[in-house]
Amino acid sequence: MGAIYRREMGAFFTSGIGYVFLTVFYIASGYFFYNDVIKSGLSDISPMFVSMFIVVIFLIPVLTMRLISEEKKNRTDQGLLTAPIGLWELVLGKFFAAFTLYVIAESVIFIYALILKFLSDDMVWSSLLGNYFAMLILGAAFIAIGVFISSLTENQMSSAVVSVFFFLVLYAFDDSALEKLNSNSIISKVFSVDTREKMMNFLSHLSMRARYTEFTRGIFSLSSVLFFLSIVFLFNFFTVKVLEKKRWA
Amino acid sequence: MIEVKHLVKRYGDKKAVNDISFKVEKGEILGFLGPNGAGKSTTMNMLTGYISSTSGQILINGVDIFEDPKKAKANIGYLPEIPPLYVDMTVDAYLNFVFDLKKCKLPRKAHLTDVCNLCKINDVRPRLIKNLSKGYKQRVGLAQALINNPPVLILDEPTVGLDPNQIIEIRSLIKKLGKRHTVILSSHILPEIQAVCDRIIIINKGVVAADGTADEIAKNITNEHKMTLRIEGPDHSRAEKDQIVQALKNLSGVKYVRADMEREKGIYDYDVETDGKTDVRRAINKLCNENGWNILMLQLSDLTLEDIFLKITMGEGFGHDESEKGSAAKEKKPKVRINLMTEEEAKAAEQAAREAAEEAGGDAPDEKGDEE
Numbered sequence: 001m002g003a004i005y006r007r008e009m010g011a012f013f014t015s016g017i018g019y020v021f022l023t024v025f026y027i028a029s030g031y032f033f034y035n036d037v038i039k040s041g042l043s044d045i046s047p048m049f050v051s052m053f054i055v056v057i058f059l060i061p062v063l064t065m066r067l068i069s070e071e072k073k074n075r076t077d078q079g080l081l082t083a084p085i086g087l088w089e090l091v092l093g094k095f096f097a098a099f100t101l102y103v104i105a106e107s108v109i110f111i112y113a114l115i116l117k118f119l120s121d122d123m124v125w126s127s128l129l130g131n132y133f134a135m136l137i138l139g140a141a142f143i144a145i146g147v148f149i150s151s152l153t154e155n156q157m158s159s160a161v162v163s164v165f166f167f168l169v170l171y172a173f174d175d176s177a178l179e180k181l182n183s184n185s186i187i188s189k190v191f192s193v194d195t196r197e198k199m200m201n202f203l204s205h206l207s208m209r210a211r212y213t214e215f216t217r218g219i220f221s222l223s224s225v226l227f228f229l230s231i232v233f234l235f236n237f238f239t240v241k242v243l244e245k246k247r248w249a
Numbered sequence: 250m251i252e253v254k255h256l257v258k259r260y261g262d263k264k265a266v267n268d269i270s271f272k273v274e275k276g277e278i279l280g281f282l283g284p285n286g287a288g289k290s291t292t293m294n295m296l297t298g299y300i301s302s303t304s305g306q307i308l309i310n311g312v313d314i315f316e317d318p319k320k321a322k323a324n325i326g327y328l329p330e331i332p333p334l335y336v337d338m339t340v341d342a343y344l345n346f347v348f349d350l351k352k353c354k355l356p357r358k359a360h361l362t363d364v365c366n367l368c369k370i371n372d373v374r375p376r377l378i379k380n381l382s383k384g385y386k387q388r389v390g391l392a393q394a395l396i397n398n399p400p401v402l403i404l405d406e407p408t409v410g411l412d413p414n415q416i417i418e419i420r421s422l423i424k425k426l427g428k429r430h431t432v433i434l435s436s437h438i439l440p441e442i443q444a445v446c447d448r449i450i451i452i453n454k455g456v457v458a459a460d461g462t463a464d465e466i467a468k469n470i471t472n473e474h475k476m477t478l479r480i481e482g483p484d485h486s487r488a489e490k491d492q493i494v495q496a497l498k499n500l501s502g503v504k505y506v507r508a509d510m511e512r513e514k515g516i517y518d519y520d521v522e523t524d525g526k527t528d529v530r531r532a533i534n535k536l537c538n539e540n541g542w543n544i545l546m547l548q549l550s551d552l553t554l555e556d557i558f559l560k561i562t563m564g565e566g567f568g569h570d571e572s573e574k575g576s577a578a579k580e581k582k583p584k585v586r587i588n589l590m591t592e593e594e595a596k597a598a599e600q601a602a603r604e605a606a607e608e609a610g611g612d613a614p615d616e617k618g619d620e621e
Contacts, residue, residue, distance in 0.1 A: 002349060003346055003349030003350040004350070006346070006349070007335070007338075007346050010338070010342070011335070011337065011338075014337045014338070015337055074333075074335075074336070075329065075331045075333060076333040076334065076335060077333070078294075078299055078327075078329045078331075078333045079327075079329075079333030079347070079350075079393065080333070080350070081298070081299050082297040082298055082299050082322055082325065082327045082329075083322060083347075083350045083351055084318075084319045084320070084322040084323035084351060084352065085319070085350065085352075086319065246300075247298075247299070247300055247301050248300075248301045
């Protein structure tokens with residue numbers, strides 16, 4: 001795992017993708033920090049994190065798009081898959097490399113926190129840490145999904161496009177969307193009120209956005225943490241299975 | 250060291266590899282010979298655990314590659330057809346990466362220096378792989394396979410893209426490696442295999458077409474006899490050509506006939522192969538006399554390894570010849586074909602030849618006039 005992790009970290013910077021990612025992330029987060037927090041004169045950093053969800057949707061595919069698809073295209077996967085390492089080592093090596101870069105980018109908010117501290121005395125640290133943590137596990141989940149999508153194709157571009165689309169769907173999938181779905185005429189004809197109630201209840205538990213928003217409101221819920229970690233595990237597991245299937249196809 | 254049993258790989262309906270079995274002993278250099286698309290790379294990909302087999306078993310050092318892939322793979326160094334190089338890394342960084350990837354326990358600096366010396370890539374170590382020439386890339390690929398001194402080396406067309414000097418260098422390097430490693434190497438270049446390998450397996454259309462040392466195969470081949478005839482018919486026509494081919498085919502002891510190019514106007518050359526036991530020259534002479542054809546040339550030539558390779562892989566001759574001579578129609582492997590011809594068949598063939606010769610005796614008492 002170490003070897004793959006180190007190679008990917010190196011590749012992020014030799015290919016320039018790492019710099020692009022960090023630059024865009026810093027610019028976007030800086031803008032939202034200024035616009036959502038400073039400009040509105042708040043001492044709580046939470047509002048910018050609502051916007052950061054969007055930034056993450058577009059930036060995480062930049063990190064993950066080439067992770068496996070490029071190996072397939074250049075046939076370097078032949079070297080990896082014939083080396084005496086397990087598939088989990090391979091997938092986790094790549095996952096953690098992308099995650100590390102994400103953490104580096106994400107940690108910029110501590111600089112914003114210091115700025116905020118300088119501007120106002122009643123800076124809310126607990127909300128900042130909660131938000132920071134929420135972004136980390138949301139990012140981890142997205143990275144796992146992105147790596148999985150990358151393992152499905154040989155083409156980086158399609159990997160990125162599919163990832164962005166998938167993340168946008170996840171973003172749109174929140175309580176108000178469920179509300180619309182619930183009041184949809186076809187669905188209300190097909191299912192009884194009772195079943196609809198249960199379905200919506202079930203679906204609302206799967207909404208990443210709802211869970212993430214919960215964090216930005218300052219609620220630290222263990223079930224949400226477990227939810228995101230499960231996503232991370234599940235999609236890394238899927239990636240392993242995709243690679244395994246290729247071997248058996 | 251390596252044991253392959255009844256290996257099959259199916260892609261949909263197509264069988265890329267169909268029931269291949271062989272064994273490689275320690276310190277042996279085995280050559281895989283076959284045209285493009287014969288199943289060489291597929292077999293090698295299965296040997297290294299990159300893809301699975303549909304059925305069959307592969308044992309590397311006694312370890313089944315699908316049951317304990319990590320342990321089996323630790324014994325293998327693999328150079329695929331396209332070397333798995335990360336072009337945005339320097340040679341040095343790449344080799345260090347492979348060193349870590351293979352969890353090599355040898356002293357890093359000394360081992361990498363050894364490998365680089367062996368592959369003669371010391372002077373390019375600080376350079377980016379994407380800026381290297383094809384020959385150097387190939388050698389970096391070889392270096393990568395050599396890291397961690399695996400007992401088994403599997404090299405898929407290692408000399409592709411090298412200039413003649415480098416080819417000679419790589420060949421002698423492989424020879425040298427053969428002393429310490431078990432090597433399987435594939436190629437469609439015949440002299441290469443002949444020069445380097447202890448044993449040769451010829452693969453065609455997913456099956457083993459021949460298996461043996463170069464000498465063994467050559468010996469079996471020289472048991473076969475090939476001759477080139479130039480026969481002139483009275484009316485110099487194409488129909489006549491087919492007629493001649495058919496007549497020659499019907500001679501006993503003749504295994505294979507092919508009309509070659511038109512050498513003179515309306516006159517063709519015919520490649521004739523015999524089973525090696527029958528002398529058909531007299532029979533041919535008689536045949537021509539009877540039909541009023543003229544033999545303008547008769548040249549005997551023994552088959553070379555090249556001939557057998559071409560014939561096997563062109564789908565002509567031995568492996569696929571279902572002629573009425575049928576003595577070997579059931580037999581797939583050309584190498585053992587002659588050996589497997591039963592005593593009776595051989596005797597019958599001889600008898601027939603003798604009779605033919607005796608009959609011919611009156612008309613053609615002497616064929617010393619034939620060119621040889």
